[in-house]
Amino acid sequence: MADGDEDGDRPAAGEEAVASWWVIAVAGIVTQLLTTISGVLAARMLGVEGRGQVVLVAVLAATASQLTLGGSLPNAITKQLAERRVTARDGLRRLPRRWAPWGLLAAAVAGAYLLFLEWDASGSAKYALAGAVVVMAVQLMAQRILIGAMLGERANPLHIALTGVLPQALVVAVYAVATALDADWSPVELLSVNIVCTGLVLVARLRGLKPAAGRSEDRLDPDDLHRLARRTHIGSVGPIDGLAIDRMLVGSLLGNAQLGLYSVAFALGGLTNIFAICLAQVSLPHISSLQANPEAESRFVRRWLLTTVVLLGAVVVVLELLLEPIIRLTFGEDFLGATECGRWVLAASGLLGFRRVLIAILQGRDRGRVASFTELGLTPIVVVGIVVAAAADSLVGVGVTMLAVGAAGCLILGVAVYRSAATGIDLRADAEAPSLPS
Numbered sequence: 001m002a003d004g005d006e007d008g009d010r011p012a013a014g015e016e017a018v019a020s021w022w023v024i025a026v027a028g029i030v031t032q033l034l035t036t037i038s039g040v041l042a043a044r045m046l047g048v049e050g051r052g053q054v055v056l057v058a059v060l061a062a063t064a065s066q067l068t069l070g071g072s073l074p075n076a077i078t079k080q081l082a083e084r085r086v087t088a089r090d091g092l093r094r095l096p097r098r099w100a101p102w103g104l105l106a107a108a109v110a111g112a113y114l115l116f117l118e119w120d121a122s123g124s125a126k127y128a129l130a131g132a133v134v135v136m137a138v139q140l141m142a143q144r145i146l147i148g149a150m151l152g153e154r155a156n157p158l159h160i161a162l163t164g165v166l167p168q169a170l171v172v173a174v175y176a177v178a179t180a181l182d183a184d185w186s187p188v189e190l191l192s193v194n195i196v197c198t199g200l201v202l203v204a205r206l207r208g209l210k211p212a213a214g215r216s217e218d219r220l221d222p223d224d225l226h227r228l229a230r231r232t233h234i235g236s237v238g239p240i241d242g243l244a245i246d247r248m249l250v251g252s253l254l255g256n257a258q259l260g261l262y263s264v265a266f267a268l269g270g271l272t273n274i275f276a277i278c279l280a281q282v283s284l285p286h287i288s289s290l291q292a293n294p295e296a297e298s299r300f301v302r303r304w305l306l307t308t309v310v311l312l313g314a315v316v317v318v319l320e321l322l323l324e325p326i327i328r329l330t331f332g333e334d335f336l337g338a339t340e341c342g343r344w345v346l347a348a349s350g351l352l353g354f355r356r357v358l359i360a361i362l363q364g365r366d367r368g369r370v371a372s373f374t375e376l377g378l379t380p381i382v383v384v385g386i387v388v389a390a391a392a393d394s395l396v397g398v399g400v401t402m403l404a405v406g407a408a409g410c411l412i413l414g415v416a417v418y419r420s421a422a423t424g425i426d427l428r429a430d431a432e433a434p435s436l437p438s
Helices: 003-067 074-084 095-117 125-152 157-180 186-208 221-232 233-237 245-254 256-289 294-330 333-364 368-391 395-422
Strands: none
Touching: 003 095, 003 186, 003 245, 003 256, 074 095, 074 125, 074 221, 074 256, 074 395, 095 125, 095 221, 095 245, 125 157, 125 186, 157 186, 221 233, 233 368, 245 256, 245 368, 256 294, 256 333, 256 395, 294 333, 294 395, 333 368, 333 395, 368 395
8 A cells, every 4th residue: 555545544543443442342342241141151050169160261271372372472463464464364374383283282281280270079070171171272362363363454343343252142042041941061061062152153253354365475474473472472461360360379279169259250340351452452553553643642542541541440330339239130149259359359450451551552652561571570469469368268368469469550551651652762672572482
């Protein structure tokens, strides 16, 4: 495309971002609601202990995905496909074959860890649960890469949204039928439903990618792609909450029953998280494209931060006011033990969500190194705080820890965002950012 065309598109960048945001955000809300409904149905079918097992499998799968192919690689794919204006089929030709062994290795490690935690359990269900971890981890990696590719080639936002919504819609439909028939399923059977539904949607959504142009020069350089992914890995993953360290430690140290309660609080805070992820996801490419126009970029960032504060704040306040009746009406009386912890977790989710948008702004300004150092510094505090809370057998202590870390993260990153716009910092100073292998 000619330079003049690009410049002509610039004024509409903010409007395009807002339009994309609302389509993806509505889909995110629907996905979160469907996830909550499926969680409620599963909780009523399984009880606290069974719910904890299902959550542990999901957490381990998500952690394996985030640490490897599902972490920063999708963002790097989005950025490079968008910059070069090539299709995913051309840009990523043969690359998935190179990534597959690393993804399978990470998934196998996560499955082995579940076996370690459940080794004393009787029966063969633990082996099936470990297998579910492996399969779900690979599916999560594939889903994130697929969505990143669709964003990079500027696919229809509705098609992108459906990639996230459809699996949960199918799961809820199957769970609802099973509940109506008074089925008594085990955690393994419920997880099998999730795996089948997600797999079907992923295969179907691959057809939504744009056709290949067949130009060999469109293929992304693997070394450049991997270098970008490594450089932004820690900030993109967001280990404070992106690796599910809190849930993994609660399940490992306090047991499945306590994890079942904590997961209820976390699930209700998931609405703020999905809003924040959508805001960060949509803003990153637009902030990057506006670096040549500091004034327009600053206006966009101010508007985006104000939108984030108002939206996340409103969601948190409403949920705090209605927390106890929501838990009673949805999950049931057995899960009311999550109420007190839930109040802290909801407040923490608002701050942690705002931090994700701050990280996206810094990455768009090529200051992702600050976000990475911040995440590295605060993650050990999360671990220590939860270990101390577990020693005191306190779920509330876990919530307080997450709130304190969220507040500290927002303060540090907020100052970094202000300084990156207000001072003449060399935006290329990000080359040596700390990284994890992607």
